[in-house]
Amino acid sequence: ExxxxxxxxxxxxxxxxxxxxxxxxxxxxxxxxxxxxxxxxxxxxxxxxxxxxxxxxxxxxxxxxxxxxELPQIQVRVDRARAARYGINVADVQDVIESALGGKAVTQVWEGESRFAVAVRL
Known part of the structure; x- marks a missing residue:
């Protein structure tokens, strides 16, 4: 059934x-x-x-x-053909959006014996 x-x-x-x-x-x-x-x-x-x-x-x-x-979401559909014309792939777009909205750890800094992530947010 x-x-x-x-x-x-x-x-x-x-x-x-x-x-x-x-x-x-x-x-x-x-x-x-x-x-x-x-x-x-x-x-x-x-x-x-x-x-x-x-x-x-x-x-x-x-x-x-x-x-x-029910959490707010942003859905991004990448026009792959247009992005490819500029040498950009979907992973590049994802990295930029992730950094802009949520921040992204790009390196680490040592202070004494402690290690801290350095994040970038646009």
């Missing part, structure tokens, strides 16, 4: 891969349902609909909506 749901993309994985993904997403559980999209309001509504359905499944001990995805 699950294959009859329009737009549903299912995926099955191995325990080792699951452990790695749990450590990255900081969500643990035997089953994790991820809802993706660009409209946060619609994602909240859909997530709550899924939660209501899952809570009614016999044997479900804990069900919740994780709100980590």
């Amino acid at each position: 699950i294959g009859k749901i329009p737009g549903l993309d299912t995926g099955f994985s191995q325990p080792i891969r699951d452990n790695v993904l749990e450590s990255i997403s900081q969500i643990d559980g035997q089953i994790v349902i991820k809802v993706f999209g660009d409209d946060l309001e619609q994602l909240r509504d859909l997530s709550l609909q899924v939660l209501k359905q899952v809570q009614n499944v016999p044997g479900v001990a804990r069900a919740f909506v994780d709100r980590l995805g």
Whole structure:
């Protein structure tokens, strides 16, 4: 029956891969349902609909909506052809954006026996 749901993309994985993904997403559980999209309001509504359905499944001990995805994000799509004309690749663009927004350690300075990172932020 699950294959009859329009737009549903299912995926099955191995325990080792699951452990790695749990450590990255900081969500643990035997089953994790991820809802993706660009409209946060619609994602909240859909997530709550899924939660209501899952809570009614016999044997479900804990069900919740994780709100980590609601953090502000900047999505940058690099026009690879234009960047290539200037000799710039995607990694270069990523480095500049990372430095500008979050800062980036570029070297280290020793003071006595202590080592300190020197960060650059634009």
